[in-house]
Amino acid sequence: MRETSDQACQLRLRDGVIKVQDLRIKKSSSLKDLPFFDPKAELGFGTHFTDHMFFCRYSESKGWHDAEIGPYGSLQLDPAASVLHYGQSLFEGMKAFRRGDGSIWLFRPQFNWERMCKGAQRLTLPEPSQEVYIEGLKKLLEIDQRWVPPLLGTSLYIRPTLIGSEAFLGLRPAKEAFFFIILSPVGFYYAEGNKLVKIWVEAKDVRASEGGLGSVKAGANYAASLRASMIAKKRGYSQVLWLDSKHEGIEEVGTMNVFFVFDDEIVTPNLNGSILPGGVRDSVLQLLRNSGLAQGRMVSERRITIQELTERQAKGELREAFGTGTAAVISPIGEICGEHQSFVISHESGPVSTSLLETLQGIQWGSLKDDFGWMCPLEEL
Numbered sequence: 001m002r003e004t005s006d007q008a009c010q011l012r013l014r015d016g017v018i019k020v021q022d023l024r025i026k027k028s029s030s031l032k033d034l035p036f037f038d039p040k041a042e043l044g045f046g047t048h049f050t051d052h053m054f055f056c057r058y059s060e061s062k063g064w065h066d067a068e069i070g071p072y073g074s075l076q077l078d079p080a081a082s083v084l085h086y087g088q089s090l091f092e093g094m095k096a097f098r099r100g101d102g103s104i105w106l107f108r109p110q111f112n113w114e115r116m117c118k119g120a121q122r123l124t125l126p127e128p129s130q131e132v133y134i135e136g137l138k139k140l141l142e143i144d145q146r147w148v149p150p151l152l153g154t155s156l157y158i159r160p161t162l163i164g165s166e167a168f169l170g171l172r173p174a175k176e177a178f179f180f181i182i183l184s185p186v187g188f189y190y191a192e193g194n195k196l197v198k199i200w201v202e203a204k205d206v207r208a209s210e211g212g213l214g215s216v217k218a219g220a221n222y223a224a225s226l227r228a229s230m231i232a233k234k235r236g237y238s239q240v241l242w243l244d245s246k247h248e249g250i251e252e253v254g255t256m257n258v259f260f261v262f263d264d265e266i267v268t269p270n271l272n273g274s275i276l277p278g279g280v281r282d283s284v285l286q287l288l289r290n291s292g293l294a295q296g297r298m299v300s301e302r303r304i305t306i307q308e309l310t311e312r313q314a315k316g317e318l319r320e321a322f323g324t325g326t327a328a329v330i331s332p333i334g335e336i337c338g339e340h341q342s343f344v345i346s347h348e349s350g351p352v353s354t355s356l357l358e359t360l361q362g363i364q365w366g367s368l369k370d371d372f373g374w375m376c377p378l379e380e381l
């Protein structure tokens with residue numbers, strides 16, 4: 001089996017002497033009721049939070065220090081903190097899964113740590129060390145492990161977050177930062193569940209442009225996306241198709257990377273500097289290229305314009321479209337509408353997106369072999 005970067009990193013973690021020094025643990029005195037044992041309860045996305053959180057401070061003089069796991073609760077932040085004024089804020093989205101035998105597994109944890117470090121460089125925030133990020137996550141998951149839900153289709157969503165916390169109003173990188181991790185048991189991201197979503201082609205707002213923040217998981221990218229998403233929702237669409245700043249090249253869909261399945265080719269926009277390098281995007285590309293799921297089609301990472309998509313759809317070549325992301329996993333697109341186009345792609349999830357979802361979920365829940373070394377058991381984190 002090939003050694004992927006995920007595997008190499010997991011080995012480093014196992015061998016290493018990685019321990020958060022002096023991690024303080026203060027357990028909550030009143031544990032919450034778990035929200036997922038009532039069969040009628042819909043977990044939804046991001047509404048329940050676990051009993052504890054991990055928190056660590058950074059300062060130029062001390063580096064990362066005061067690591068602590070304590071009861072989930074409010075942060076104490078100075079009103080002059082740079083995150084509140086200049087948006088120095090970055091986050092990650094990860095998932096942990098509970099398998100049939102009760103064991104807990106994480107999907108590509110190293111990928112997310114590395115991506116947060118790249119994002120920190122772009123936003124001039126201190127990179128959380130591997131020790132702080134991974135060991136903090138491991139200890140937190142050990143303490144809150146009863147919160148990893150057992151049902152297929154559910155998981156524990158992990159939200160590591162890095163913010164500039166220094167109280168200083170001059171514009172320069174913050175010399176102090178907070179890194180924290182919160183956990184939320186989740187079901188489906190979209191209210192539609194795993195049904196097909198309707199997408200609006202956004203012709204005015206752009207989510208990000210080359211040279212900006214689009215390729216890192218900055219909170220600001222999500223703020224930039226809200227107005228168009230709200231307008232699309234009012235029109236009856238779940239999400240928007242984001243185009244580049246010339247309103248030509250397709251970039252992303254909603255909060256996800258996007259894939260189009262044509263008769264002879266599967267295309268996803270290339271990482272041009274304004275597109276987020278998604279972990280599920282990368283995994284889908286590896287699956288398509290290495291496991292026959294592309295069903296003989298060429299797999300391309302290249303620029304694709306809305307004009308090309310519309311023309312190829314009109315010629316009958318477009319078979320499927322879907323979004324990929326940690327939260328939504330694989331989200332098939334049923335319909336695309338905009339000022340210059342309106343077409344139905346499919347009324348049901350197509351064979352490529354269906355088999356990708358089944359394969360990814362099979363790897364995550366352990367019913368399929370993990371040939372890529374993506375899954376990491378909690379005890380080996």
Ligand code: COI
Pocket residue numbers: 092093094222255325326327328
């Ligand atoms: C994720 O898929 O993890 C995301 O970050 C999207 C978020 C808006 C829920």
